[in-house]
Amino acid sequence: MNILERLAALRALMKENGLSAYVVPGNDPHASEYMASHWCEMQWLSGFNGEAGTMVVTMDKALLWTDSRYYLQAGIELKDSTIELMRESDVDCPRITEWLCEQFTVHNSQCTIGVNPEMFSVNDFKAWKEDLAKAGIEIQSIDLIKPIWVEGRPAIPQDKLYPYSADFAGETVESKLTRMREIVNRKSSNRQWALIISALDEIAWLLNIRGNDVEYNPVVISYVVLEADKCTLFVDANKVDTVAQNYLDFNNIDVQSYEAVFAYINGLKGTVLYDGARVNEALFEAIPADCKKINTKSPILIDKAKKNAVELEGERIAMRQDAVALTRFFKWLEEEAFADGKTQTEWDLMEKLHEFRAMGENFVEESFGTIAGYQGNGAIVHYAATKDNCAIVKPEGMLLLDSGGQYLDGTTDITRTVWLGGRIPQQAKLDYTYVLKGHIALARARFPRGTRGNQLDALAKQYMWEAGITYGHGTGHGVGHFLGCHEGPQNVRTDNNPTALEIGHIVSDEPGIYRTDKWGIRTENLITVIPAKQTKETTTEDEWLAFETLTLCFYDTSLIEMSLMTEDEIDWLNAYHVRVYKEVSPLLNDEEKSYLAYKCAAIEL
Amino acid sequence: MNILERLAALRALMKENGLSAYVVPGNDPHASEYMASHWCEMQWLSGFNGEAGTMVVTMDKALLWTDSRYYLQAGIELKDSTIELMRESDVDCPRITEWLCEQFTVHNSQCTIGVNPEMFSVNDFKAWKEDLAKAGIEIQSIDLIKPIWVEGRPAIPQDKLYPYSADFAGETVESKLTRMREIVNRKSSNRQWALIISALDEIAWLLNIRGNDVEYNPVVISYVVLEADKCTLFVDANKVDTVAQNYLDFNNIDVQSYEAVFAYINGLKGTVLYDGARVNEALFEAIPADCKKINTKSPILIDKAKKNAVELEGERIAMRQDAVALTRFFKWLEEEAFADGKTQTEWDLMEKLHEFRAMGENFVEESFGTIAGYQGNGAIVHYAATKDNCAIVKPEGMLLLDSGGQYLDGTTDITRTVWLGGRIPQQAKLDYTYVLKGHIALARARFPRGTRGNQLDALAKQYMWEAGITYGHGTGHGVGHFLGCHEGPQNVRTDNNPTALEIGHIVSDEPGIYRTDKWGIRTENLITVIPAKQTKETTTEDEWLAFETLTLCFYDTSLIEMSLMTEDEIDWLNAYHVRVYKEVSPLLNDEEKSYLAYKCAAIEL
Numbered sequence A, B: 001m002n003i004l005e006r007l008a009a010l011r012a013l014m015k016e017n018g019l020s021a022y023v024v025p026g027n028d029p030h031a032s033e034y035m036a037s038h039w040c041e042m043q044w045l046s047g048f049n050g051e052a053g054t055m056v057v058t059m060d061k062a063l064l065w066t067d068s069r070y071y072l073q074a075g076i077e078l079k080d081s082t083i084e085l086m087r088e089s090d091v092d093c094p095r096i097t098e099w100l101c102e103q104f105t106v107h108n109s110q111c112t113i114g115v116n117p118e119m120f121s122v123n124d125f126k127a128w129k130e131d132l133a134k135a136g137i138e139i140q141s142i143d144l145i146k147p148i149w150v151e152g153r154p155a156i157p158q159d160k161l162y163p164y165s166a167d168f169a170g171e172t173v174e175s176k177l178t179r180m181r182e183i184v185n186r187k188s189s190n191r192q193w194a195l196i197i198s199a200l201d202e203i204a205w206l207l208n209i210r211g212n213d214v215e216y217n218p219v220v221i222s223y224v225v226l227e228a229d230k231c232t233l234f235v236d237a238n239k240v241d242t243v244a245q246n247y248l249d250f251n252n253i254d255v256q257s258y259e260a261v262f263a264y265i266n267g268l269k270g271t272v273l274y275d276g277a278r279v280n281e282a283l284f285e286a287i288p289a290d291c292k293k294i295n296t297k298s299p300i301l302i303d304k305a306k307k308n309a310v311e312l313e314g315e316r317i318a319m320r321q322d323a324v325a326l327t328r329f330f331k332w333l334e335e336e337a338f339a340d341g342k343t344q345t346e347w348d349l350m351e352k353l354h355e356f357r358a359m360g361e362n363f364v365e366e367s368f369g370t371i372a373g374y375q376g377n378g379a380i381v382h383y384a385a386t387k388d389n390c391a392i393v394k395p396e397g398m399l400l401l402d403s404g405g406q407y408l409d410g411t412t413d414i415t416r417t418v419w420l421g422g423r424i425p426q427q428a429k430l431d432y433t434y435v436l437k438g439h440i441a442l443a444r445a446r447f448p449r450g451t452r453g454n455q456l457d458a459l460a461k462q463y464m465w466e467a468g469i470t471y472g473h474g475t476g477h478g479v480g481h482f483l484g485c486h487e488g489p490q491n492v493r494t495d496n497n498p499t500a501l502e503i504g505h506i507v508s509d510e511p512g513i514y515r516t517d518k519w520g521i522r523t524e525n526l527i528t529v530i531p532a533k534q535t536k537e538t539t540t541e542d543e544w545l546a547f548e549t550l551t552l553c554f555y556d557t558s559l560i561e562m563s564l565m566t567e568d569e570i571d572w573l574n575a576y577h578v579r580v581y582k583e584v585s586p587l588l589n590d591e592e593k594s595y596l597a598y599k600c601a602a603i604e605l
Helices: A003-016 A041-046 A068-077 A096-107 A122-133 A173-187 A200-207 A243-248 A260-264 A282-284 A299-305 A309-333 A346-358 A377-378 A428-445 A453-466 A567-587 A588-599 B005-014 B041-046 B067-077 B096-107 B122-135 B173-187 B198-209 B242-250 B258-266 B281-286 B299-307 B309-335 B344-356 B376-378 B428-442 B455-465 B567-587 B589-599
Strands: A021-027 A052-060 A061-066 A081-086 A111-115 A137-141 A194-196 A223-226 A232-235 A253-256 A271-273 A290-294 A365-368 A373-374 A398-403 A405-407 A414-419 A445-447 A476-478 A487-492 A506-509 A514-515 A519-522 A525-531 A544-549 B021-026 B054-058 B062-066 B084-086 B113-114 B137-141 B194-197 B221-225 B232-233 B253-256 B270-274 B292-295 B363-366 B369-374 B400-404 B405-407 B414-419 B446-448 B476-478 B487-492 B506-509 B512-515 B519-522 B523-530 B544-549
Touching: A003 A021, A003 A052, A021 A041, A021 A096, A041 A052, A052 A173, A061 A068, A068 A081, A068 A398, A096 A122, A096 A137, A111 A519, A122 A137, A122 A282, A122 A377, A137 A282, A137 B309, A173 A200, A173 A223, A173 A299, A173 B519, A194 A200, A200 A223, A200 A232, A200 A299, A223 A260, A232 A260, A232 A588, A243 A253, A243 B369, A260 A398, A309 A346, A309 A405, A309 A414, A309 A525, A309 A567, A309 A588, A346 A365, A346 A373, A373 A377, A377 A398, A377 A514, A377 A519, A414 A428, A414 A519, A414 A544, A414 B405, A428 A453, A428 A506, A428 A514, A428 A519, A428 A525, A445 B455, A453 A487, A453 B446, A476 B428, A487 A506, A567 A588, B005 B021, B005 B041, B005 B067, B005 B376, B021 B041, B021 B096, B041 B054, B041 B062, B054 B096, B054 B122, B054 B523, B062 B067, B067 B084, B096 B122, B096 B137, B113 B122, B122 B137, B137 B281, B173 B198, B173 B221, B173 B299, B194 B198, B194 B405, B198 B221, B198 B232, B198 B299, B221 B258, B232 B258, B232 B506, B242 B253, B242 B544, B253 B258, B258 B281, B299 B487, B309 B344, B309 B405, B309 B414, B309 B589, B344 B363, B344 B369, B344 B400, B369 B376, B376 B512, B376 B519, B400 B519, B414 B428, B414 B519, B428 B455, B428 B506, B428 B512, B428 B519, B428 B523, B428 B544, B428 B567, B455 B487, B487 B506, B567 B589
Parallel strands: A021 A111, A061 A081, A111 A137, A194 A271, A232 A253, A271 A290, B021 B113, B062 B084, B113 B137, B194 B270, B232 B253, B270 B292
Antiparallel strands: A021 A052, A052 A061, A194 A223, A223 A232, A365 A405, A373 A398, A398 A414, A445 A544, A476 A487, A476 A506, A506 A525, A514 A519, A525 A544, B021 B054, B054 B062, B194 B221, B221 B232, B363 B405, B369 B400, B400 B414, B446 B544, B476 B487, B476 B506, B506 B523, B512 B519, B523 B544
C-alpha cells in the first residue's frame, strides 16, 4: 500500500465505525523516547520519518503536526501525500484539540474521534477528552491501524532479556521490591493493592533486567504489575531463556505473556495505583470499575533517579572508558584524519568515534545517535548527519561532537566543541568562553538541600545573558544508570519543575550558543549531586549540596578568551585537567599519554 | 470577657449549632496583608497579638497555629489561656486539616466544622473542604464570632475615600474600565457577565481612589462588581463626601452600601468571574446557582503590576524624597545621635527617621512598620521594636534599617545596613560583601523576555551559597504604586511562580545574611523591569529585559571586603553612587551635600 491507499483504508474503517476523525500520535504504549519500529504508526501512515509528530485524519483532510526540527524533512517526505504539514512550533499554529474543536463545532454537533488508547498516557487522554468535550466532541478508544497495517509491519522485538547483576546495580531485586512495597503501603489505605508499571526503564531498574529491544536503551518490552504478595512480569515467552527464567523464579517474579496484562489488570481488586503521566490509557481502562484508583508519581521513577554508591562507582568506571575513546578520537582527528590532504565526512567521524568506543570494556552500544555538527551544522540543535547526507570536514573551523555510550557499568553523555584549524574569529572565542563560564558555574555551584534545577539554570546562562545571548534547549537532563540517557524527574531547565535535586541524581551540564550557518558551541559533562562540606561560615542548619563532575575529558583551551575568565574559573579548569590526566592516563599508551598531557596543560591568565 | 469566657461563649454557640470545631483564621474579607482591627477575630479570641495565626476550638481543646516568627510572643501571650501553641514551622507539626481529620475520624464518624466564609478565599475553602471530606468531615459556613464579640469590637474604619488624580495614576478610570471590560469580554462567551473584585488595592487602582482605612496601605474598605455596562462600588455611605460622590458620578460608578454586595451578587445573571485566590467564600456562595462561574486570575492584579510611565516617573520622584530623608537621617546618626556620649534606642531611630520622611513632599505615611534592628536584633527577620521594648543603640556595631514611605507619587521600600563604630569583624565584612555582590548581580541581570523571578533568585544567592550561607525570605517582592508595599503576581523567590517578569514590574532586590545574636545584614533597593539594549552579539530574536534601579541611597562602603569584589561590581557601585549624588544633591543644603559626596566617594580595588 502507498500512503494514499493507507489513508483510504483508514477512512473506510472510520466510516464503518462512525468516526469523524482518527488521531495517530508518534508514541508507543510505554511512553518511550526511542520506539521499536513496530509502533511507528504515525511514520507508516504518513511517510514522514521524523521522530516526533501526530497525524490527524478526517474524511477530507490529513494533517501532520510536527515541530521546527522537522519542518524541512516533513516538507520533502509529505510531498504528493495529500498530507498537510502543521508547524506546531509556530506561534499561530493551533493545538490539535483546538483545530479539532474548530473543525467539528461548526459542521457537526455530535461527532466522535477515534484514538488507540495504548498510544496515550492516562493524563494526556484525560486532557484531550476535556478539551474536546468543550466542543461536544467525544473520544473513542479504538485501534484502526492494526487492521490495516498487516503487510510488512515489523514484529514487536523478540530479543532476549538478561539478568543485570546486583554487582552492577548495587541492590538486589528483593531489596528493591521490599522498599517499593513499603512506599505503596504508605500510599494505600487498602492492604490489597496493585501498582501498574509500564515504563521500560522502570521495569528494567526494578527487576534488575536488561535487554536489546530498543535502540540506545537496554530495555525489555514488557509490563509489570506489583502487588503486596507478588510481582508479575508480562513479557513474550520467547524472550525468556532458561537462565532468565531461573533468575525470575529465584526472585519470585511470575511471568505471563505480554498481551495478558489487560486481562490481569481486569481481574484486580482493591486499590490500583498508576502514574498517569507514564501509564497508557488502555491499561487504565482495563482497571475494574469498583477498584479505587490512585494516580501517583511513580515511586520507582523517584527512587531510580537517586543512584546508589555502586551505580555511581560504575558511572566513574564508564567515564574512564569513555574518556579513553574520546582521547584516542581527538588524537586521531588532530594527527591523522587530515594527514596528506585527506578529508573526512561528519559520518566518517561518527563511525571513527564508534570504533574507539566499541574498544572499551563493557561497552554495549551508543546511548543516543551521535551528533557530529561541522560548522553551521553544529547550530542545528538536533542535527543528525546520515551517510548519504552529511558535510565534508576539513582541518579548519568548528566541530561540535555530542555522543555517549551504554556500558554495563553505566551511561555516558558528553559534548565537546573543538576548533579544527585556521584563524579563530574573536566571536567564536567569546561564544566558547560564555558557554564554558556557564558550564563551570553550574558545576561549581553549592546550594541548600531543597533547591530545584530550575533555580540553578540561570547560573549557566548569566554570562551569555549579559551579552544578550541565550539558548532554547534545557541546560541539564537526568541520566539513567545503564538505562535511558534522558530520564526524570530531575532536570536543570527554565521550566518550573517541583523536583528538588537530591544526592545521587545525575544531570548533564550543557549550555550552548548557536549561530545559524556559522557554528554551534556546546560543552557538556555529566555531574552528580553530592553532599557539600559545611564551611565554618554556615549560618543555618541547612544541608548543603554540590556537584561532582563525572565526565573526564579535556576542553579545547585554544578557544578560550582568557580576558573573560576569572581566577576561580581558571583554577577550576586546571584542577579538572589535572584530574582528567590522573584518572585517564593509566589506561593509555605512552603516545596517547603525551597527547593527553599536552591537551591537559595548565592555562594561565 | 476574658479569654476563657470568650472560649466558653463560642463553645456554647458551637453546641447550639451542632459543630464539633470552629476555626478562626487571621484573615479579613479582602485578603489584606494589613487588617483593620475590626477583623482581628483570631487575636480577640486568643489574646495572641501576632499578625499571623489560626485558632481552632473544639469542645475540649483550643489551639493556635502560628509560625516561628511568633513562637516566643505566643508562648508569653497564651499563658493561662488553655490555648495550646501549634508550631507550624516545625517539620512534625500537622497541618490544621490533618489535625482535624485525625481528631475526628476516630471519635465521630459524622461531624461538622464551622468557619466564617468571609475569612476564607474561595480556593482555600475548597481545599479545606476536600481535605476534610477525606475523613468524612463537613464544613459549614457560619459566623459565630459576631454574636459573641459585641462589646468593645472596633467598628469598620470610617475614613473618607478620596479621588486619586490621573496626574499621579497616569491613566483615567474610564480608560482602565474600558480595558478591563475588553479583557473580560475575551474570557466570557456570554455578553452578560460580572467580575467580583474584593482586594482593596485592586479597587483603589481600578477606580483611582485612595483612603486611610488600613495602616500602611492607602485603601478604602469596599467591594466592586464590574459589569459590561456598569460598575458598582460597595462602600459605607459616610466614607463618601460630596467631592468623592461627584467624582464617582462623573465616572459613572454606582455606589451601594458595603453590606449590599451580597444581595447584589445574589441578583446577578449570566457569567460571574472571580479570582478564587482573593475573593472570599461568602461572596462566592452568594452567586446564584444558575450563573456560570469562572475562577480566573484577576486581570486587575495583572495589569496593576505593570506600571505606566507616569507611575514610574512618580516612583522616581518619591525615591528622591526618600533619599533626602535617609541622607539626613544617616548624617544625623553619624554626626549628632551619639554626640557627647548620648545613646539612642531603636525606637528613637524609628521616630527620627519618620521625622525626616514626614518632611518630604507628598509624604502620606510609612509603607510598613520600620525595622530598626541593632546588632543581634537585626538577625530577627520580622523584628519590630516597640517604645517599651527595644534595644539601646551605641556608636558601635551593626544596624539594619528597613523602612519605606507612601508618597502620593509612589511607594518606597529600602534597607541599608550600616556599621556604627568600633573594629569591624572580618566575618561581618564577608557577610556584607556576599550580600552586596548578590544584590548587584540581580540589579545588573539581563534576561530574555519570559524569564520568571524564580529563575533569577540564585543570582542573588550564588556568592553566599559558595560560602555555605543562605536566607529563608524572598529575594524580591512586587511593590505597588502608592498602594501595597507587597503585591503580586511577580516576585523573585525560590518558589515556583509562573509569572514572567514584564516591563513596568517593580520588585525589591534584598538578599540578606542573619547571624543569631550577632547581626543581620540586608541590602535592599527597588528595581523595575525595562527593555534591555540589544547587543551586536545577540543570536536570537528574543526580546531582552533588564532592571533599572529606582532607589537612590548610598551603601556603607566601610563594610565592603574589597578582595571579594570584581571590577564590574566596583564599576557598578561607583556609577550608582555618582547617580545618587547627581539626583539627590540638588534637594540638599550645602552641609548635607558634602556629607552625601563623602558617602558617595568612589571606591577602588
